[in-house]
Amino acid sequence: MTSVSTSGTFPRPAPRCRGSWLTQFGVVGVAGLLVLAFWGLAAAFGPALLSRSGAAGGGEVFAPMSAAHWLGTDYLGRDMLARVIEGARYTVGVALVATLLASGTGTLLALLAAASGRWTDAALSRGLDTLTAIPGKMLALLMVAGFGSSIGMLVVTAAVIYVPGAYRMARSLAININALDYVTVARTRGEGTLYVMLREILPNIAGPMLADLGLRFVYIVLLLASLSFLGLGVQPPSADWGSLVRENIGALADGGASVVVPSLAIASLTIAVNLVIDNLPGRAARERGAR
Amino acid sequence: MLNRAIVVLLAQRIALAMLSLLAVSVVVFAVTAVLPGDAAQEQLGQEATPEALAALRAQMGLNVPAPERYLRWLAGMFRGELGTSATTQLPVGELIASRLPNSLLLAAVTALFSVPIALTLGISAAVWRGSWFDRVASAGAVAVVSVPEFLVATLAVLVFAVQLRWLPALSYVSDIESLGQMLRAFAMPVLTLCCVIVAQMMRMTRAAVIDQLEAPYIEMVRLKGASPLRMVLAHALPNAVGPIANAVALSLSYLLGGVIIVETIFNYPGIAKLMVDGVSQRDMPLVQACAMLFCAAYLILVTTADVCGIVANPRLRHR
Numbered sequence: 092m093t094s095v096s097t098s099g100t101f102p103r104p105a106p107r108c109r110g111s112w113l114t115q116f117g118v119v120g121v122a123g124l125l126v127l128a129f130w131g132l133a134a135a136f137g138p139a140l141l142s143r144s145g146a147a148g149g150g151e152v153f154a155p156m157s158a159a160h161w162l163g164t165d166y167l168g169r170d171m172l173a174r175v176i177e178g179a180r181y182t183v184g185v186a187l188v189a190t191l192l193a194s195g196t197g198t199l200l201a202l203l204a205a206a207s208g209r210w211t212d213a214a215l216s217r218g219l220d221t222l223t224a225i226p227g228k229m230l231a232l233l234m235v236a237g238f239g240s241s242i243g244m245l246v247v248t249a250a251v252i253y254v255p256g257a258y259r260m261a262r263s264l265a266i267n268i269n270a271l272d273y274v275t276v277a278r279t280r281g282e283g284t285l286y287v288m289l290r291e292i293l294p295n296i297a298g299p300m301l302a303d304l305g306l307r308f309v310y311i312v313l314l315l316a317s318l319s320f321l322g323l324g325v326q327p328p329s330a331d332w333g334s335l336v337r338e339n340i341g342a343l344a345d346g347g348a349s350v351v352v353p354s355l356a357i358a359s360l361t362i363a364v365n366l367v368i369d370n371l372p373g374r375a376a377r378e379r380g381a382r
Numbered sequence: 383m384l385n386r387a388i389v390v391l392l393a394q395r396i397a398l399a400m401l402s403l404l405a406v407s408v409v410v411f412a413v414t415a416v417l418p419g420d421a422a423q424e425q426l427g428q429e430a431t432p433e434a435l436a437a438l439r440a441q442m443g444l445n446v447p448a449p450e451r452y453l454r455w456l457a458g459m460f461r462g463e464l465g466t467s468a469t470t471q472l473p474v475g476e477l478i479a480s481r482l483p484n485s486l487l488l489a490a491v492t493a494l495f496s497v498p499i500a501l502t503l504g505i506s507a508a509v510w511r512g513s514w515f516d517r518v519a520s521a522g523a524v525a526v527v528s529v530p531e532f533l534v535a536t537l538a539v540l541v542f543a544v545q546l547r548w549l550p551a552l553s554y555v556s557d558i559e560s561l562g563q564m565l566r567a568f569a570m571p572v573l574t575l576c577c578v579i580v581a582q583m584m585r586m587t588r589a590a591v592i593d594q595l596e597a598p599y600i601e602m603v604r605l606k607g608a609s610p611l612r613m614v615l616a617h618a619l620p621n622a623v624g625p626i627a628n629a630v631a632l633s634l635s636y637l638l639g640g641v642i643i644v645e646t647i648f649n650y651p652g653i654a655k656l657m658v659d660g661v662s663q664r665d666m667p668l669v670q671a672c673a674m675l676f677c678a679a680y681l682i683l684v685t686t687a688d689v690c691g692i693v694a695n696p697r698l699r700h701r
Contacts, residue, residue: 220402221402221405221406221408221409222409224402224403224405224406224677224680224681225406225409225410225673225677225680226635226638226639226676226677226680227639228638228639228642229638229639229642229673229676229677229680230413232642232657232658232661232669232673233410233413233414233669233673234413235661236413236414236660236661236664236666236669237413237414237417237418238413238417238418309528313528313529313530316530316532317530317531317532317642317643320530320532320643320646320647321642321643321646321658322662323658323661323662333530333532336532336533336536340536340647343536343539343540343544350536351536351540354529354532354533354536354537357529357530357533358528358529358533361528361529362525362528362529365524365528
């Protein structure tokens with residue numbers, strides 16, 4: 092899909108020229124980055140490393156933390172550490188794909204709205220406004236009722252819910268850029284709509300859209316976790332962190348680690364993203380440039 | 383007090399809300415009844431004979447084109463005929479009527495507690511902005527807003543029901559006999575919802591009041607020697623009423639999202655629980671009716687927020 096590949100070409104903030112970036116992030120920003128890197132690595136490589144360690148279950152149910160099971164065991168006696176790391180793949184992975192899809196589609200539609208005529212703009216804006224008149228969770232419930240909750244549908248559901256927000260943000264940025272002289276020059280030169288969209292406007296809204304991408308990721312993580320918690324998200328035997336809280340809710344009565352740990356994992360992920368965004372180097376400069 | 387400019391603006395807002403609701407109904411119908419494909423096929427499975435399929439389609443009214451089905455469905459909604467639930471075979475109207483009072487009661491009790499608390503916290507944080515009180519309150523609000531509602535609910539159960547043993551973890555409205563029992567049954571859901579709503583409302587109220595406190599006329603009030611209390615209560619607040627009312631209405635719309643989680647986790651027999659059950663059993667008539675009810679409530683709250691902003695704007699009053 093074009094929308095995915097477009098947003099995929101945005102420079103991710105973390106990996107590029109780490110040395111000079113790290114010093115500008117400040118202590119809090121670096122802490123956030125470390126947490127994100129940890130969960131990213133866990134999602135990417137964790138399941139491969141853990142495949143041999145008793146994830147099959149059959150041990151003691153809701154066992155407390157011990158040397159054998161660092162985070163205790165779950166309602167079927169499976170190792171909780173392994174479950175959380177497997178869950179990272181669903182929580183981080185599904186949310187990341189959905190975020191890229193939502194922001195990519197939103198940005199692309201916004202570029203189209205800004206660069207083409209008034210009617211396209213009006214039609215797109217009104218159409219997407221309709222979606223914002225439905226509360227996010229309600230739309231998610233409707234989509235699940237209509238199309239079920241396979242992983243693919245969850246990605247699409249989350250993307251559909253957050254496209255209007257990304258669109259609105261990108262459109263307000265793109266409209267301003269579109270009114271600048273160099274865009275007029277490009278048009279006079281005889282460049283087509285596609286060229287103006289991708290070569291003149293896109294590079295100038297990419298920075299603020301990246302910060303927006305982070306926030307949207309947080310919303311999507313929360314939405315997907317809530318859906319899974321309701322039993323309407325990721326279906327067993329797969330489990331994201333929301334499903335882990337749901338599965339192990341029985342341990343709540345004695346404050347077991349198996350229900351607390353996945354909750355903390357979600358909180359650490361969303362708070363880390365917030366910290367990184369708040370400490371993004373040159374954020375103020377970029378916002379000034381966008382205005 | 384109401385002049386023509388305000389009346390025209392209000393009429394526009396309300397017309398826009400009605401139009402949005404109509405557009406929402408199209409989306410709801412499309413997502414639940416048109417796009418998923420043939421409901422008759424799904425009910426009978428792949429091996430169904432063509433005759434049985436055709437008969438069921440006719441019985442479900444699927445042999446008419448989608449736009450016509452939509453119009454019939456919409457007309458039914460207006461007349462209050464919401465269809466029958468696919469799983470329980472009871473009229474959807476009855477199901478909703480039996481659950482709606484529970485949800486409204488929950489929402490009302492939550493609003494009753496959270497509005498005064500949030501306004502007090504928000505206004506105090508704005509007046510003493512930058513102080514340790516402001517920092518703690520704001521950081522707490524950010525923390526609550528950036529974690530899922532079920533986490534707040536889980537923590538509340540852990541603290542109040544498990545550690546302190548003050549309250550029961552689950553609420554069953556059916557076995558309530560005294561006022562004390564009612565309070566205990568309501569306590570956990572209301573407490574959780576309040577945490578979420580207060581955090582939202584406090585942030586917005588704080589922003590609205592700070593906006594006023596930084597206006598030049600407050601500088602003037604301070605220069606003429608008015609006490610801080612008088613400055614806030616007599617000068618800043620009357621001007622901030624519009625934005626604050628706006629913030630209150632908008633925050634209450636977060637109730638709609640929060641109530642879905644809270645009713646499920648505490649097993650509270652309300653309308654959101656009904657809808658979640660409907661979704662997991664793919665009971666479309668029930669889901670459609672609940673969704674329209676929620677969207678209507680959401681639009682009413684958002685429009686109320688706009689109306690508060692318009693009516694309380696002094697610039698529009700003296701045009």
